Structure formats: structure tokens, C-alpha cells
Amino acid sequence: MFRRRPRITEEIYGRLMTSFGRVVAADPLVAGPATALADRVCAEEPSLASSVDAAMYPGAAHHHVQLLAGAWILANDGATPAHTAEVFEEAVAWKFEPLAKGAGAIARLTSALAKGEGERDSRLDSLE
Secondary structure, rough: OOOOOOOOHHHHHHHHHHHHHHHHHHHHHHHHHHHHHHHHHHOOOOHHHHHHHHOOOOHHHHHHHHHHHHHHHHHHHHHOOOHHHHHHHHHHHHOOOOOOOOOOHHHHHHHHHHOOEEEEEEEEOHHH
């Protein structure tokens, strides 16, 4: 089935960032896992994350990815529609792609991991 991509503007992006920024920061049960997921994504794509940071501000990639991860956590808990998290993924990719070629992949990786589509590290030594 064909779906139209959402039309993203700076205003819409700002609203998404503000809304999820408030919600994610207010709930430690969302903020903790969202931060951990952002840490992993930025560690897996350090060159893209640093390119985004250089174009925006230090820590920008981590912050935006953390809020996207929070959106997926809220969607998985039923607190927000999954469609909203999908739109936010598109918005983050829209924001990052012009900043560095391929940087939209950071948003897609975040969503994939948040939805459980990524590979899990089950080694015991990874807990140290």
C-alpha cells in the first residue's frame, strides 16, 4: 500500500522536538532507555553523529536521537500512536540529511533498534 510521506517544516519539527523533549525528560522510565539507545546509535555511527554535531551544536545528534527513541518507547507502551513516532523518524531524517550525506540513516537505525529489529548483544562481558 502506498503512503504519502509527511510534509515536514521547521515549525512542525520544532513542535515535535518540544513535545517529546518535555515528555521524555519528565519520565525517568522513558528517559533512561532513550538515552541508552541514543548512546548506542551515536557509538555505531560516530562519523555521522559528529557531522550532525558540527553542523548544528555539540551533542545535537544524541539529543535528537534520544527524543526519537523516547517517541518509540512511548509508542511501544501505547502512550502515543506509532504513526507519530514514524512521522518523527521522517522528521529527524529530514533534518539530518542536508547536514551530512547519509545522516538520515541515524534516524532509521534508531527506529529499527527501538522497535527491536536490531541485533542484541547478549554477551555477559558486555554488562561490565
